[in-house]
Amino acid sequence: MATTMRQMKSCGIIVMRTEPQLSFLLMQKPNSYDLPKGHIEAGEDEWSCALRELHEETGIEASTLHLDEEFRFTDTYQTRYKRFGGKKVNKTVVIFLAWLKQEVNVKVSEHSSFAWVEWNPPHAIQKKIIDPLLQQLEGYLLEKGFKIIM
Template sequence: MPQTRACGFLIVKGNPIESFLLMKHPKRWDLPKGHVDEGETDMQCALRELEEETGITAEDITVDPNFRYELQYVVNYKKKFGGEDALKTVVYFLARLDRDVELNLTEHGDAQWFDWNPPHTIQEQTIDGLLAAVAEHVEGSK
């Protein structure tokens, strides 16, 4: 089975966390993320995708060096891999927004800041587990 890799961020506001950012696709919520380019590290990819999709730059955030969340699932790529299924690995990092930034959405129709009030039930496959892992990480950091 072909494999693909993507990286992105969960961006939060507040300390302790008050809210988190999700991007709106036509049928679901998602996070700013994208495929790793050749020669790029996971972090470089995540930072590039964050800026490309939201306008948030590395200077606007503080990355939590102790958090990394990885998941895998099967995706059918209609164009890439000729319509075959592929095993997708996604790596998410956690970062706090240090200052208000006007979002510049380039790939999503909308974005929303959701109140931080775990447990969250938003999207089972990719988001709920990440949010649960962040909640556990934050509790363990106290």
């Protein structure tokens, strides 16, 4: 009998700002970058999870953001989880887009640091999740008429 693979879902937000230049927020780990994201909890919808994780990992409040209701990046891949004895799981990552309405102080909790990365596509930061997300975002912004200045 085949056992069904465990399903996991993480939700997060790519935060963009326009000042001092168009840039996006990445969380830094010692050897990699990540987005503020995390696992969905019982009773949460995707947006609630994404906003909770953003606040937990950066201190950024939902009230300081303009949430873009149209952009949604999704990727599903298999990965292994230590907490499940190294078993493979199907992980789905959902990333939303939000724009800062005002300057914020980022308060790092789970990462070593953070960086505002200048928007200058094409980006080559991390092959899994971040690069495909930024590629989709670039297309979305162009479609919306955002002028990307090179």
